Amino acid sequence: MKILSNYSSLKEKIREVCERCGRNPDEITIVAVSKTFPFTRIIELNSAGHLDFGENKIREMRDKYYNISFQYSGKINWHMVGHLQSNKVKDIIAFIHLIQSVDTYNLAEVIDNTAKKINRKIDILVQVNTSKEEQKFGAAPDETERLCKQISLLENVNVKGLMTIAKMTDDRDEIRSNFRTLKELHDRIKPEFPDFKYLSMGMTDDFDIAIEEGSNMLRIGSAIFGERINPVQ
Numbered sequence: 001m002k003i004l005s006n007y008s009s010l011k012e013k014i015r016e017v018c019e020r021c022g023r024n025p026d027e028i029t030i031v032a033v034s035k036t037f038p039f040t041r042i043i044e045l046n047s048a049g050h051l052d053f054g055e056n057k058i059r060e061m062r063d064k065y066y067n068i069s070f071q072y073s074g075k076i077n078w079h080m081v082g083h084l085q086s087n088k089v090k091d092i093i094a095f096i097h098l099i100q101s102v103d104t105y106n107l108a109e110v111i112d113n114t115a116k117k118i119n120r121k122i123d124i125l126v127q128v129n130t131s132k133e134e135q136k137f138g139a140a141p142d143e144t145e146r147l148c149k150q151i152s153l154l155e156n157v158n159v160k161g162l163m164t165i166a167k168m169t170d171d172r173d174e175i176r177s178n179f180r181t182l183k184e185l186h187d188r189i190k191p192e193f194p195d196f197k198y199l200s201m202g203m204t205d206d207f208d209i210a211i212e213e214g215s216n217m218l219r220i221g222s223a224i225f226g227e228r229i230n231p232v233q
Contacts, residue, residue, distance in 0.1 A: 002226065003041060003044055003045055003224060003225060003226075004044070004045070004048055006223060006224050006225070006226065007032075007045060007048070007050065007224050009223075010030070010220060010223050010224060011025070011030075013208070014028055014030075014207070014211065014218075017207075017208045017211045017212065018211060020212075021211065021212050023211065027216050028211065028215070028216055028217070028218060029052060029198070029216060029217045029218070030050070030052065030218050030220055031052045031053065031054040031079050031081065031200075031217060031218065031219045031220065032045060032050060032052065032053050032054065032220060032221070032224050032225070033053075033054040033055070033056070033081060033203075033219050033220060033221035033224075033225075034053050034054070034055065034064070034221070034225060035054075035055055035056050035057065035060060035082075035221065035228075036060075036228045037225050037228075039063075039064040039067045039068050041225060042064065042068065042076070043068060043072050043074065045224070046072075046074045046075075046076055047074060051075060051076060051077045052077045052079060052097075053076055053077070053078060053079065054078075054079040054080070054081040054100070054219055055078070055079070055080065055081065055082070056080075056081050056082025056083075057082060058080075058084070058085075058088040058091050058092060059091075061078060061080065061092060062091050062092060065078060065092075065095055077097035077098070078092070078095055078096050078097050078098075079096075079097060079098045079099075079100055079219075080092060080096060080098070080099045080100060080101060081100045081101060081163075081219050082101060083101055083137050084099060084101050084102070084107060086106065086107055086110040089107075089110050089111055089114045090114050093111070093114045093115055093118065093120065093122065094118060094120070096122065097123070098123045098124070098125065098160065098198075099111065099122060099123070099124045099125070100124075100125045100127065100163045100200055100219075101125070101127045101137065101163065102124045102125065102126055102127060102151070103126065103127040103128075103129075103137050103138050103139045103147075104139070104147075105147060105150045105151060108124065108150075108151040108154060108157055109154065111124065111156075111157055112154040112155065112156045112157045113156075115156035115157065116155070116156050120156065121155075121156050121157070121158055122156060122157055122158070123158045123160045124151070124157055124158065124159060124160065125159075125160055125161050125162055125163040125198060125200055126139060126144060126147055126148055126151070126159060126161075126162050126163070127139065127162075127163045127164065127165075128140075128141055128144050128162055128163070128164045128181075128182055128185065129141075129164070130164045130166070130178040130179070130181040130182050131164075131165075131166060131167035131174075131178050133167060136165065138164065138165070141181055141182075141185055144162070144185055144189070145185075145188075145189045145192075148189060148192075148193060149192070152193060158195055159193055159195060159196070160195055160196065160197045160198050161186065161196045161197055161198035161199055161200065161217075162182055162185065162186050162196075162198075162199060162200070163198075163200035163201065163217075164178060164179070164181075164182045164200075164201050165201075165203075166178040166179060166201065166202075166206055166209075166210075172206075172209060175206050175209050176209050176212075176213060178201075179201050179202070179206075179209060179210050179213035179214075179215065180213050182199065182201055182213075183199060183213050183214040183215075186199050186214075198216060198217045199214055199215050199216050199217065200215065200217035200218075200219065201213070201215045201217075201218075202215045202217075202218045202219070203218070203219050203220060203221065204220055204221060204222045204223040207220065207223075
């Protein structure tokens with residue numbers, strides 16, 4: 001039951017951070033990032049009432065979805081939190097709840113065209129590279145508004161907000177700056193996008209800063225599941 005103990009401890013820490021900065025912890029959605037862990041761990045946490053789970057590899061998400069579906073009837077909201085290749089969209093389009101990593105119009109267009117074939121509307125977040133690292137995916141902050149406008153014209157894609165991954169650094173001021181950039185961008189363009197609902201930022205090592213800077217969706221892995229194990233085959 002270690003996972004449930006970790007989960008309870010995480011929720012208490014989130015409550016404490018929210019209390020400190022005058023926020024309601026009920027506003028915070030936790031996406032439990034279950035990459036490399038077996039699907040039985042997902043069922044364990046879902047059975048305790050948690051709905052939202054994230055994966056960053058298409059094959060792993062797809063395999064877990066089908067393994068769980070064949071033997072378990074609990075409701076699960078699947079989030080794609082890693083880079084998504086256009087040719088892999090078809091593998092998750094039937095069951096995905098939220099794609100958090102859309103960073104180009106071409107990808108959004110593929111999602112739209114694929115969703116039309118099965119008469120679904122897909123919720124997405126636009127990923128923004130707030131740290132401006134060359135090796136990192138995400139739209140540039142100054143291109144994000146234009147990209148959101150382009151995507152919002154697609155019939156089968158709903159832009160539900162923004163996502164970012166802060167720079168991997170011990171400099172918490174730099175992490176805070178990355179999150180603040182996304183929050184300021186979100187607040188500036190939100191009036192143009194009435195469907196904006198989520199500001200996804202913050203992981204195990206920096207979720208406290210993310211909450212302080214306005215995040216309402218956290219992507220938490222090791223704080224719930226523990227240290228990563230060998231990748232699921």
